[in-house]
Amino acid sequence: MPAMTETRASWKSGTATATISTLRKPASNRGATLVVATDVRAAAAVLIRTSPPPTSCHFSRLMKILFLHGWQSVPGGVKPTYLAQHGHQVINPKLPDDDFLMALEIAQADFDKHQPQVVVGSSRGGAVAMNIDSGQARLVLLCPAWKKYGTATTVRENTVILHSRADDVVPYADSEELVRNSGLPSYSLIEVGHDHRLADPDSLEMMLGILLSIKTRLGGQWSDEEQLEE
DSSP, X not given: OOOOEEEEEEEEETTEEEXXXXXXXXXXXXXXXXXXXXXXXXXXHHHOOSSOOOSOEEOSSOOEEEEEOOTTOOTTOHHHHHHHHTTOEEEOXXXXXXXXXXXXXXXXXXXXXXXXXXXXXXXXXXXXXXXXXXXXXXXXXXXXXXXXXXXXXXXXTTOEEEEOTTOSSSOHHHHHHHHHHHTOOGGGEEEOOSSSXXXXXXXXXXXXXXXXXXXXXXXXXXXXXXXOOO
């Protein structure tokens, strides 16, 4: 069996602590990823609050993700590149900085065209994600700037928010307010990272771990209609 490398990410949500260990084969066998999660109150239970998750899950396919970047950011940044490097199909459109309505139109068009299973929105992109019709896709919001852009003030159940308490651009309190507005459990907001960008290794591992938890919950295989484009 080929040698495997292991990376871990740990975090706290309230009194709960969660750890995700990701085991990866060499790049030539990148398709195999094993995730082991403990204490799912802080992570996977945010996503589906039913039966306890399996202790491990093997994935033959990863996910199609619409990644919406922030203000004065560009496609191909650290976070979408990280997701693509870990096997996800990432749709990462250019959103204009000076026209929020146009950004919504572009994001909606790409969502309708590609039908991703998950929408990840970073900062202003988080506000874009909140203001488009994303159907039943899961939302993962990174320091969402919802109080500055758009009209949406709530998110649907099973939304996960990652935010750094040290964020000096979008206050951490804004995400706390969003959780309250939406009637989400407190563990829907996960504190991670050291600044607004959430581009440090712990934040990237956390984002990846949340997405793998979503994949675990939705099942190891998609239906024929949901298969990733080759």
